Amino acid sequence: MQAKDVILGLLKKKKMSGYDIKKRFEEEFSYFFDSSYGSVYPTLKKLEENDLIKKETIIQEGKPNKHIFSITEKGEKLFEMYLHSEVKRDNIRSDTCMRLYFGEFMDVRKQISLIDNAILQNKKTINKLKQMYVQHNEQMSNTQKISLQIGIEHQRSQAKVLLEGKQKLVNELD
Amino acid sequence: MQAKDVILGLLKKKKMSGYDIKKRFEEEFSYFFDSSYGSVYPTLKKLEENDLIKKETIIQEGKPNKHIFSITEKGEKLFEMYLHSEVKRDNIRSDTCMRLYFGEFMDVRKQISLIDNAILQNKKTINKLKQMYVQHNEQMSNTQKISLQIGIEHQRSQAKVLLEGKQKLVNELD
DNA sequence: CTTATCATGTAACAGGTTACATGATTCT
DNA sequence: AGAATCATGTAACCTGTTACATGATAAG
The missing domain is CATH 1.10.287 (Helix Hairpins)
Structure with missing residues (x-):
């Protein structure tokens, strides 16, 4: 399980921005996953380059434009592959x-x-x-x-x- | 908490080889830490280069020579610093x-x-x-x-x- | 006869972190 | 007045993984 799998799963549920995704990590995922902006944004970029997700830009004033990502069919397939892959054992660092x-x-x-x-x-x-x-x-x-x-x-x-x-x-x- | 802190701590208890250290990771640490050989050996090398541990070679036949590492005073100080550093929050990936x-x-x-x-x-x-x-x-x-x-x-x-x-x-x- | 244990290490790569850079708006 | 929230992204770095390379001995 890596950031890309998780992001794909989230986008399968609902289209959203990198910022939204990071927020989810902090809230819903906090007890079993975490990842920083420095991982989220580059991952989104790569996913987009590979046509696994697509970007929609919302022009905003006073803040950077918002990029809303949605999953493509190709992306859904990759996520499906994750779901069918072997379950990795839990990794705890305490x-x-x-x-x-x-x-x-x-x-x-x-x-x-x-x-x-x-x-x-x-x-x-x-x-x-x-x-x-x-x-x-x-x-x-x-x-x-x-x-x-x-x-x-x-x-x-x-x-x-x-x-x-x-x-x-x-x-x-x- | 990184591999180097843990290794230093183990060597403070008892001198041992990279192989022994990895075994400890699998046994005693399995539920809160893990690290592969590809991390253990290079870390030992770095620690030795920085005089934080020292090596003793035991000549063996039929197997590679055994390298027994023990902690130096400088190493003890670094471990002490780890013990006094801020406790990082648990990191779980499930x-x-x-x-x-x-x-x-x-x-x-x-x-x-x-x-x-x-x-x-x-x-x-x-x-x-x-x-x-x-x-x-x-x-x-x-x-x-x-x-x-x-x-x-x-x-x-x-x-x-x-x-x-x-x-x-x-x-x-x- | 095959698996586990002992025993070391490197190279290529992936994955992620931290710190930096920017800045308006809203809440307390 | 100051903190939190919204919002993006990059660059340098670190840490660690996987796969490779080698091979004897002991146990079942």
Whole structure:
């Protein structure tokens, strides 16, 4: 799964601009994908060059013209190929887990503050995702709901483990 | 968190070869980090060039000579800097979630088989991680245990959500 | 007999990030 | 007054992947 597959999928649902796409990444995809503008715009350019998407320009004043992209038939076929390709295994990079792994090189107080921060982040993310669920609930497909639920539960389970772990650290502190 | 930080941390615990390091990535780190040989060996080379680690060669027959790396004082300092740097937020790339997001473009049977496969993977990973816990339990630090627990619970929570979601899909099939 | 393990490394390439460049409008 | 939102894009860079190249030994 790469940026191009995801972008093609989004454009299959609805035509939109690079800016819109990036916004989706930050909102709906935040818990399983991310990519920067420096990846979105060049990818759109390449897709257009290969006739996988097409551009429509909307003239605007005070801001750069808006480029609305829509998927072509050729693009739909490529997206179809992605959907039929082998599912890649999840790829997680957790700096938090890494630091816990090397926790022995920090004093206990630092370990605890690391955990506290992580829990705080978890809670923020949970709120954000829950809100998304409430807001988009009705337009979401079954499988979209499952995917969102995975995100929420992932955060919850992490927060739970962290809190329990913290208790043990605190107890040993006395 | 990059390969170099992790490698430095591992070498701080114990001197070892590139091959050993990669093995650790596959075992202990599998649920929050991964990196290929094509990243490990060049990184070791760079670290050595910068006097952050040093090499010791063990002559072997029938296999390439073994290069055992150990961390230098300069390397320890750099690792210390990593430990004091800002914690990066987790980065997850889940092809499974992505496909669930685009589930509406697949027929329900395909959605279900996607879920079944994902659950199977979850279970395999849970077994592997549990085994790791049993085997290394006594040598593991508190925080290492927390980190491993996060991995296990992450898989469990995902499997749970997927199974519940699948039920709904199956029910709607009738 | 075939698979896994041990053991190193390079070259070509892909993919993505960060920082830069620009600037009006709207919300707080 | 200042932050956020809208809106595009490029250039330099970094990091990492895949595939290749080699080959003995041990285990099943």
